[in-house]
Amino acid sequence: MLHIVACIKQVPDTKVIKLNPKTNTMDRTSAPAILNPYDAHAVEEAVRLKNKYGGIVSVLTMGPPPAVKAIRKCIEIGADEGYMISDRAFAGADTLATSYALTKALEKIQKDTPIDLIICGKMTIDGDTGQVGPGIARRLDMPPLTNVNKVVEVNKEEQFAIIHRKLEDGHEVIQTALPCLFSVEKEINEVPFSPLPHMIKAARYKPTIWAVSDLEDVDKTQLGLKGSPTIVSKVWPPEKPKGGEILDGSPQEKVEQILSMVLEKKELFQQHKEGV
Amino acid sequence: MDLSQYVGVWVFIEVNDGVIAPVSLELLGEGRKLADKRNVPLAGLMIGNQVTHLSQSLFHYGADSVYVYDDPIFKYYRTESYMKAVIACAEEHKPEIILYGATATGKDLASAVATDLETGLTADTTVLDVDAESGLLLASRPAFGGNIMATILCKKHRPQMATVRPKVMRACEPDTAKSGELIQKSIDVKEEDLRTKVLEIVRETKKVARIDEADIIVAGGKGLGSKDGFAMIHELAKVLGGAVGASRDAVEANWIDHHHQVGQTGVTVTPKIYFAIAISGAIQHLVGMQNSGLIIAINKDPDAAIFQSCHYGIVGDAFEIVPMLIEAFDKALHKEVQYG
Numbered sequence: 001m002l003h004i005v006a007c008i009k010q011v012p013d014t015k016v017i018k019l020n021p022k023t024n025t026m027d028r029t030s031a032p033a034i035l036n037p038y039d040a041h042a043v044e045e046a047v048r049l050k051n052k053y054g055g056i057v058s059v060l061t062m063g064p065p066p067a068v069k070a071i072r073k074c075i076e077i078g079a080d081e082g083y084m085i086s087d088r089a090f091a092g093a094d095t096l097a098t099s100y101a102l103t104k105a106l107e108k109i110q111k112d113t114p115i116d117l118i119i120c121g122k123m124t125i126d127g128d129t130g131q132v133g134p135g136i137a138r139r140l141d142m143p144p145l146t147n148v149n150k151v152v153e154v155n156k157e158e159q160f161a162i163i164h165r166k167l168e169d170g171h172e173v174i175q176t177a178l179p180c181l182f183s184v185e186k187e188i189n190e191v192p193f194s195p196l197p198h199m200i201k202a203a204r205y206k207p208t209i210w211a212v213s214d215l216e217d218v219d220k221t222q223l224g225l226k227g228s229p230t231i232v233s234k235v236w237p238p239e240k241p242k243g244g245e246i247l248d249g250s251p252q253e254k255v256e257q258i259l260s261m262v263l264e265k266k267e268l269f270q271q272h273k274e275g276v
Numbered sequence: 277m278d279l280s281q282y283v284g285v286w287v288f289i290e291v292n293d294g295v296i297a298p299v300s301l302e303l304l305g306e307g308r309k310l311a312d313k314r315n316v317p318l319a320g321l322m323i324g325n326q327v328t329h330l331s332q333s334l335f336h337y338g339a340d341s342v343y344v345y346d347d348p349i350f351k352y353y354r355t356e357s358y359m360k361a362v363i364a365c366a367e368e369h370k371p372e373i374i375l376y377g378a379t380a381t382g383k384d385l386a387s388a389v390a391t392d393l394e395t396g397l398t399a400d401t402t403v404l405d406v407d408a409e410s411g412l413l414l415a416s417r418p419a420f421g422g423n424i425m426a427t428i429l430c431k432k433h434r435p436q437m438a439t440v441r442p443k444v445m446r447a448c449e450p451d452t453a454k455s456g457e458l459i460q461k462s463i464d465v466k467e468e469d470l471r472t473k474v475l476e477i478v479r480e481t482k483k484v485a486r487i488d489e490a491d492i493i494v495a496g497g498k499g500l501g502s503k504d505g506f507a508m509i510h511e512l513a514k515v516l517g518g519a520v521g522a523s524r525d526a527v528e529a530n531w532i533d534h535h536h537q538v539g540q541t542g543v544t545v546t547p548k549i550y551f552a553i554a555i556s557g558a559i560q561h562l563v564g565m566q567n568s569g570l571i572i573a574i575n576k577d578p579d580a581a582i583f584q585s586c587h588y589g590i591v592g593d594a595f596e597i598v599p600m601l602i603e604a605f606d607k608a609l610h611k612e613v614q615y616g
Binding site: 012014015017018019026094095096099125126127128129130131133134135137138139143144145146147162165166167168169170171172173174175176177180186187228229230231232233234235236237238243244245246247251252254255256257258259261262263265268269 | 352355356379380383384386387388390391392394395396397398399400414417418419420421422423424425426427428429430431432433471472473474475476477478479480486488491492516517524533534540541548549558559560562563570571572573578583584585586587588589590591592596597600601604605608609
């Protein structure tokens with residue numbers, strides 16, 4: 001029986017978030033809080049592996065109390081258990097401090113049921129780093145496997161897994177020892193609509209919530225802002241380009257203008273000629 | 277931590293199938309500027325199997341010295357083996373800055389190294405600067421889906437590390453007269469201690485031009501309305517011999533595979549010509565293509581943000597203009613072939 005833990009995060013939907021032009025900060029109230037889209041695929045993959053091999057799926061998040069909603073979303077997808085660490089001491093954590101805090105929670109989860117596999121999304125859409133997953137793997141001394149776009153096999157008996165790892169121009173087929181950590185690409189699966197029983201369970205679900213004091217062997221200097229080697233020194237809106245020239249004329253005339261400016265770059269079309 | 281012990285700028289040199297990744301040369305170009313401003317040396321850190329001979333080219337591209345781990349154990353990139361080499365080298369020689377390409381390899385490696393060295397790592401940097409006096413690295417990157425730029429500092433830990441997006445920095449002109457110091461390194465990593473094994477590497481056949489290498493990209497967006505509508509993007513790309521790009525919306529609508537996505541959560545591209553067709557120009561798309569040589573936008577909404585970020589714009593219906601472009605280019609390029 002596999003014990004798979006998916007690490008997830010609630011994020012503002014950066015597609016609709018607005019910038020406060022006076023303070024240059026993100027107006028988080030302008031965007032709905034959602035389950036990080038990559039993490040939905042992480043949970044879905046965990047659920048698929050559970051259905052294939054048998055086991056349980058736990059999800060873990062760090063965040064303020066409203067992040068319970070993101071855990072409920074994971075229960076809808078098919079997770080069995082939800083854990084959340086929530087404490088002011090975690091606030092302002094960068095990727096290093098985040099992986100430390102999540103690791104402390106994973107160690108506690110691990111005490112009851114040893115973990116075979118941890119799955120994270122490729123990255124979050126608010127932080128855009130992808131650094132937390134490998135950080136957790138290093139701290140738990142598991143092999144990190146990033147950019148996973150296919151899980152071929154998980155063999156608990158013989159303690160190995162085979163996966164595809166996406167590269168810029170193809171993929172690697174990797175065999176890894178268990179336990180290990182995957183961070184997964186979106187293309188790994190499609191998240192279907194949740195079945196009704198999951199929705200009902202999710203609506204009533206209350207995750208286990210831990211504060212710092214509930215975790216063991218915590219070095220508080222490694223938490224939150226204090227434990228973060230990086231700081232954001234300033235933010236500014238991206239430079240506004242001055243804008244291009246809008247072409248005049250009839251559609252035919254516009255097309256001709258484009259044609260001549262593109263064909264002017266003759267060197268781009270050399271191969272066409274040579275190819276014949 | 278005594279920060280003054282840490283001196284020099286390093287670039288992790290990524291080698292794939294015996295070829296130096298272009299981003300590594302770009303980072304030597306950028307690293308050279310940082311090192312000169314600080315008046316410190318620039319070094320490459322190269323790991324692989326039978327890679328030592330590539331050092332010459334690193335000197336030509338600006339490195340003062342190159343640390344090389346050349347061993348069959350490093351034939352394939354693996355986090356655990358490469359990480360050990362980077363950590364050992366950094367602990368011994370104490371660089372103030374290490375830069376990595378923000379590639380699958382570079383991001384994976386840097387994340388693991390940063391955790392073990394307990395230092396700061398800035399992801400997907402697009403602007404770098406250094407304070408000449410303090411040596412503080414100013415690593416700036418788009419955040420919140422490209423809605424803002426943020427400058428990240430790592431004040432109390434060394435080395436300061438960043439992954440840097442490919443195609444953003446510029447390699448310098450290679451100077452073949454330039455040489456440097458080659459420093460052979462070795463580390464005891466045994467196969468039986470490694471928990472992962474690369475069974476196979478599958479390079480996808482290049483039936484279509486790779487978007488991150490293409491000179492011409494034709495990209496389509498939400499305004500095309502459907503997968504059928506998107507088909508003419510493929511057609512125009514084919515006529516021009518270019519690659520197909522897409523906005524996030526088009527990818528999320530499943531009109532095209534996300535390998536083609538240009539932007540913050542996709543690929544950064546710098547083709548010579550970029551067609552943005554029926555793409556509104558959300559900031560998250562713009563950060564991925566704004567350094568293209570010639571940007572031509574077609575959109576029926578005259579207020580679309582894309583017109584602020586293009587060189588030439590056509591306000592018009594893509595369904596009218598694009599078929600005309602396909603026909604015109606087909607005629608023009610076909611004719612040239614006949615006479616050529």
